[in-house]
Amino acid sequence: MFGYTVPAYQRLSPLDLAKYRRYYCEGCHQLRDGFGLLGTATVNFDMTFNTILLAGVTGEALEFEGTKRRICVLDSPKADSDLMRKMAAYTLILTKWELFDDETDKPSMKVKAISAALGKAMEKAVKEFPEYDDMVGKGFQDLRRLELDGCKDARRMGTTFGKGLTGALKDFAGDHACEDLDILFEELSAAVYIMDALDDLDDDYMDGTYNPFLPDEGYVNARSFVNANLYRLSETVSATVGSLQSRYSKVRPKMSGNVSLCDNIVYYGIPESAKRVLTGDTTAKASVKNVLSNRKERMSRGARGVEQTADVQLVGLAPGRGADASAVEGAVLAAPWPVPPACGIRGRGARLRDARPDVPLVTAQPARPAFAVALVRHGCT
Template sequence: MFGYVKIDEPELKVKDWKKYKAYYCGLCRTLKERHGSLGQMTLTYDMTFAVILLTSLYESEAKLSAYRCKVHPVRKQNVLQNEITEYAADMNVLLAYYHMKDDWEDERKAGGFAGVHVLKGKAEKIAFLYPRQSRAVEKELSELSACEKNGCTDIDRTAGCFGRLMSELLVYREDMWEERLRKMAFFLGKFIYIMDAYDDLEKDLKTGSYNPLKELSQNEGYETKCREMLCMMIAECTASFETLPCLLDVDILRNILYDGVWSRYRKIQEQKKKSEEGKHDEKPL
């Protein structure tokens, strides 16, 4: 369900791309330092966005350093880290733990069992440090799981679970910016959930897996309706974002929210267009 909140690289200036990469590598490095190699494997673009957003909002100074890693063993990579990076790393692991826990409890996936076993101790420590966020993740994922078991087709209800989850994670401090951050994150979370359901629909139809868009997909105007929902969610998200006093790296943040989040949608449309053209070419003369 993660991986949609990322940059549109061709539209970024070189200096902004390098800085984004330093934030991304900083989160990766922090995950390894705080949670080991398995924690490093939970790295997401979405939490990188959270690091940049909260660093900009709170004007938190990031330390620049350089490291080699398994992915880049020859040349050192620039790394940006601060207390926000540590927070995002903990939230990354917390989400991964509960996601794997659901995979094990709902589908008995072996990977879920292994992940829960390894991450349980780390997740418990994070829950102690951040009880509000931990309760929210557990509660909303539990409700989402119940919706899936009941075959819920109310996309607003299911997406709302993920929206509330994201609204808690992005509230780093309960202060004057809390209300605006919650609203922004709520609609961003709903966008992510709907995009994920839209992305997975074809696969889920083939496998018979749950997808809240299955019923809607049988109706005329399905594509238009999905695009309208996605546009509405990201419009509400960006409207709230623009009320925040984010000046540092604002070009990167706007690139993500106005362009990057649509990357996967554009790829899906290209694939569908090619598929339709292929079917047309196969028709006999």
């Protein structure tokens, strides 16, 4: 899983956490059902948020049964929803153009292999919705022209990119489409573009590929660059996130559902992603290439080498204290959903003595006195 449009999990109510999981898993099910098992590799946080927001705006797919299977990727879709079927196709169309852009920037066997693996799924999506393919393709072409012109205005780059992506989303909204919703999606795309560009500074410098933030000379590394330009970069990020939030506040009264979940993502989750990018606490995987190639690692303070952060409750662990697995041997995981196998942990109710002792656990204040909430890093397949 990858993307920047993530919830602030520690602020989610149990109901919203379960709802978010339903939408995320349903996106995966729709991809598998419509485009095959390999298509599920493209499921991501950003498209999940788009689905949740549009469901709230249109009133479609607000209630559907969640998956109950342990290996849920094999489950069938639970929502009979045109919105979610279109979003699955749109996800693959975006992936097609992202891979094309990567191949244009720096041809590689890795990108060719990924394109070949996803080729049939992407071709099917394009065949079903050629108009969406044309819209997204034009957006990437407009972005490419700015790159060739050497544009250094990251916000302009992001909003230009966003304009190319909103056509399909406007169609998804149907009669509920409006200017505020269009600009919201433009600003969301701009925010993702800007955070991705900041995350990619070192990679783009080493690869010799375009990045609007890279200086013409004197670049050493991302950390030094961000530290030296923190106020300017923060201003760019804040302007984009602030505009996104402003437009969302105008769309919000028209929503018929998913309001509290969208509030969490817009007002807490996205700003936290931006903060992590600026402070170097995390490198979020923002493309399917990074996920399949393991090019980047998502990092978290006190934990390394994982794909997702899951909120779990540790029975008997003192709140507010950090501890590694060996220090809390015998504690029981009570995760909001089953934890995939990683580091020796085998799911809900697993004993932490089975975990690798070199994987630290970072605890926060408890939701209620009897428990401590911890962030356990684990892989997700």
